[in-house]
Amino acid sequence: MSRLxxxxxxxxxxxxxxxxxxxxxxxxxxxxxxxxxxxxxELFEAKGEDIxxxxxxxxxxxxxxxxxxxxxxxxxxAYAQLPRYFKxxxxxxxxxxxxxxxxxxxxxxxxxxxxxxxxxTPERPSDMESLVSFVTAESKGVKMNVALSHQKEREMYxxxxxxxxxxxxxxxxxxxxxxxxxxxxxxxxxxxxxxxTKDAQRAYTTWPAYRVSQGTVRTFQWRLFDCFRQQRFPALxxxxxxxxxLTTFLAKNANGGTLAAPALKR
Amino acid sequence: xxxxxxxxxxxxxxxxxxxxxxxxxxxxGQRKDAKGANIPAHFIQNVTAVHNxxxxxxxxxxxxxxxxxxxSFRFKGGKPxxxxxxxxxxxxxxxRTDEATISG
Numbered sequence: 373m374s375r376l377x378x379x380x381x382x383x384x385x386x387x388x389x390x391x392x393x394x395x396x397x398x399x400x401x402x403x404x405x406x407x408x409x410x411x412x413x414e415l416f417e418a419k420g421e422d423i424x425x426x427x428x429x430x431x432x433x434x435x436x437x438x439x440x441x442x443x444x445x446x447x448x449x450a451y452a453q454l455p456r457y458f459k460x461x462x463x464x465x466x467x468x469x470x471x472x473x474x475x476x477x478x479x480x481x482x483x484x485x486x487x488x489x490x491x492x493t494p495e496r497p498s499d500m501e502s503l504v505s506f507v508t509a510e511s512k513g514v515k516m517n518v519a520l521s522h523q524k525e526r527e528m529y530x531x532x533x534x535x536x537x538x539x540x541x542x543x544x545x546x547x548x549x550x551x552x553x554x555x556x557x558x559x560x561x562x563x564x565x566x567x568x569t570k571d572a573q574r575a576y577t578t579w580p581a582y583r584v585s586q587g588t589v590r591t592f593q594w595r596l597f598d599c600f601r602q603q604r605f606p607a608l609x610x611x612x613x614x615x616x617x618l619t620t621f622l623a624k625n626a627n628g629g630t631l632a633a634p635a636l637k638r
Numbered sequence: 639x640x641x642x643x644x645x646x647x648x649x650x651x652x653x654x655x656x657x658x659x660x661x662x663x664x665x666x667g668q669r670k671d672a673k674g675a676n677i678p679a680h681f682i683q684n685v686t687a688v689h690n691x692x693x694x695x696x697x698x699x700x701x702x703x704x705x706x707x708x709x710s711f712r713f714k715g716g717k718p719x720x721x722x723x724x725x726x727x728x729x730x731x732x733x734r735t736d737e738a739t740i741s742g
Contacts, residue, residue: 410708414644415661494663494705495671587663587705 396560400638413505413582413634416589420506423499429479438474440467440507451511452631455620457522464528466619468593469611471503490610491597492588504580504591508633516577516631518624525620528613532621535614536566545603547618558602561638566622573629576622581635589634592619645738647722654716654740656687658709658724666701681729685709688723689716718742 424435424447440450441458455466461473468490475486492498520526539546550556551566564571580591590598596615600608608615641661648655660682667679679701687695694713716722718740725735 410657410659410710412659412661412706412708415641415659415706418644419641419661494665495677584704 397562400560411582411634411636412587413509413580413589413636416502416505416582416634417509418506420502420504423502424506429475429481431478431480433478433480435471435474435478435503437478438471440470447507447510449511449514451508451633452514452516453518455518455525455528455616455623457524464522464524464616464620466592466611466616466623467504467507468500468591469616471500471507472611487610490591491594494587498588501580501589501591505589505634508580508631511631512633514631516573516623516626516629518620518627520620520624528617528620529624531613531617532619535618536621541604543604545605547599547603566625569625569628572622572625573627576626577629577631578633578635578637580633581637583637585638640732640734643724643726643734643736645722645724645736647716647738647740649716649718649740649742650712653712653714654689654722655712656710656722656724656738660707660709660726660734662706662726662728664701664703664705664707668701679729682707682726683729684725684727686725687711687713688725689713690720694722716740 427434437444439445439458439460440447441453441456442450451467454470455464457464458470458473460477463469465473472483472486475481476483489496489498490500492501518525520529536547537552539549546552548567550558550563554565554568556563556565564575566572566575579595580589582589593610593615596618597608597610600606643661644659646657662682663680664682665677665680667676669677671677681701681703682699685695685697685699686693694715695711697709699707720740721737722740723735723737725733727733
């Protein structure tokens with residue numbers, strides 16, 4: 373039984389009861405390494421692949437013909453070039469928005485139904501989280517490459533940049549308040565300085581991620597949604613232009629970083 | 639029907655190292671829902687690993703094990719190409735068995 377290790381309980385005990393001199397950041401880093409090989413995101417990737425191939429909706433169609441930017445059905449490497457402008461929708465789209473678009477156009481699911489359950493709860497799993505896990509995993513090891521070759525993409529980037537530095541809400545917070553300087557943290561979580569390329573790459577390329585504390589894979593839309601909540605901003609609407617603008621800004625700034633998503637986070 | 643497990647089995651020297659990811663909600667029975675009612679306990683109780691018809695690991699689990707548990711162990715006597723079967727049973731009688739081939 374000595375070789376047994378259970379994900380949360382035993383590993384936490386190991387990391388925190390071990391060397392006393394270890395700093396919290398080192399402890400968390402070691403904990404991440406220990407469970408990286410057993411990342412439960414893999415369960416979501418497998419489930420997402422099933423959902424991708426299933427015939428669903430009124431049109432009884434799968435998502436296998438969904439064009440994520442590299443042509444219908446091409447999944448590998450697609451996430452590294454999102455968000456991008458899609459001519460068929462005349463709109464800049466991130467991955468989640470494009471998946472909703474494909475569910476509506478290919479499967480005949482209503483827009484409202486496709487957007488109904490983006491963030492799971494323990495009682496209610498989310499297909500979106502599984503689909504996003506599958507698609508992003510197909511870009512593992514690929515370098516981020518958001519081109520901004522279309523005028524609308526450049527506009528989105530500029531709006532995203534404005535939003536990043538825009539201060540508002542009851543706390544007068546901007547994204548940059550927490551993510552504009554080195555060595556900031558919330559409780560024990562080190563916050564990336566997103567104005568510095570290395571941090572920006574590391575942060576963006578490790579989302580989506582399986583959150584051990586929440587027992588599920590969270591998407592990039594969720595990351596921004598929860599940042600807005602922590603800032604006490606109005607709720608960020610799923611697949612809104614605002615969410616896509618901010619994603620475009622952050623994704624472009626991570627260009628050159630190697631995708632490692634879905635990663636594992638505490 | 640429960641979702642499949644993800645199993646890796648590979649030789650580490652003369653031993654086989656097995657790593658298993660299970661998909662399970664692992665509800666403790668201690669939590670309450672939005673209305674204040676108890677959420678019933680739902681967790682894996684028994685885990686067994688079988689190699690060549692012989693049980694190489696048997697474990698009894700409780701509600702303290704995390705959601706989507708990860709299990710890693712080693713055993714002696716396995717060879718590449720042979721199979722390892724993992725089975726879990728939970729407190730509601732739900733059951734799942736998956737197998738993996740030992741790689742070199």
